[in-house]
Amino acid sequence: MSDKPDLDRYPELAERWNRRNFIKSAVAGTALLGFGGALMRLAADDLTRAARAENRADGRPRLPPGQRVLEFLRPMGGEEGDGKSETFRLRVHGACKKPFEVDYENLLKLPQVEKMADVHCVTGWSMIGGMWKGVQLKKLAELAEMTDEARFVILEAAHGFTANIPMKEAMADNAMVTYRINGKPFSIDHGAPVRGLVPDLYFWKSSKWITGVKFVKNDAPGFWETRGYNNHADPWKEERYG
């Protein structure tokens, strides 16, 4: 026997009855969506578990705390540059004796490196084992004859975006300006044609649509750092917010 009241006989109950049915449907729909999402998470967790079981050469866990592994870079937005290699110019300037500008063609004539690096997004995902190709920041510093007074590197990007990098992380072997990952060019949403890569800091420091590398004496917090995100951004210390 149905528990539905006789709405023709008691029309004043109709509104409450309809509301109850709406709430039931909404709860069921939300539960279904949640279940689907949970299944997707469980499938992806194998990679995360595997990464957690490893340690880096420096003794730190391969996967920083609070991160889960994705198979691909996830587009996270931002104001895009024009993405064209034809118009690309990289200014290397600031505290250096020989500031210079280089176009795309000549950037690829500089000594190139291909390095494996894991990257960690502040929103909680990591992509591990990517093979990144480009020119090391320390090579650019050498070519520009960076002076001893420089303490930070500012990665400049389209529309005035900046990210500040302490010298230690900027001069690491795996820090570079990069134009290829796993043998493929970056799509526009991932910073084409050239982006920064500073894998030992949260990924927002690896500016997309890069336009300049500036060596500075005094720290100059960048776009996200002045909007509540951590100035240093070490993933192993979960330095997410300021």
Added chain:
Amino acid sequence: MVELKKRWRAWLRAIHRDFGYLAIGFTLIYAISGIAQNHIEDWGDVSFKATERTIAMAAIPATTPEIVAVKSVADAVGMGMPTAHTRAGDEIRLDYANGSKATAILDPSGTTVTVQQHARRPFIGLANWLHTARHKKAWKYIADTYAVLLLYLALSGIFMIKGKLGLKWRGTILISTGIAVPVLYIALAGGPDSQKEAVAQTTTDEIHSVPVGIGPPSAKKPETPTPTLTPTPTQEPDVKGPGSAVLVPLPPDDDQ
């Protein structure tokens, strides 16, 4: 006096109604893009639809004239001749007027072309663009106006109805509930500062738990079979560039 009170409430309702109509378009934009921004870690940036395909073609010898090489790649891509192209290092990049890009990576064993297309999604792409007022001078003030409308809608709503359905009973309970939710969340979560302290404590514990002098990656065997991961980053040999680059000298910065 009674008439004045009645008229006052009627005006409040009439303005609330009209502001409500004005707010509908803005609310759709901000609410839907707000959900998209809230879930950016789950869904990524949904403003654009990106597609990518890879084409394998015969090797293009390094001695091939540039225009011939560009035409070969364009033929393989099947989108006609590009509006611009760049030949740099081991690659040829083609740019098309619709924003599509094709990058051919030349290798003696064969050429791989990656074709990337990227298009803004009609509603959510624009809503996400509008959501942040950055670099939009007029929109900043329009967005401020919408915020003022919302404030009016919220505050006038308190006084629109009198009696049991108003502040005397239902209104008070619902307003208190609405205020209690964020207050309770802050109280239970401990606010942003305590979250930072908890994170710092956890991280310190984790770092201290790593054995000193631990071996190379994968030295610690997982207890159960796990998927194969790419090896942990190590120092790779440098790959030298093909020639000497032209660096255009710049004047020193003003602040140096």
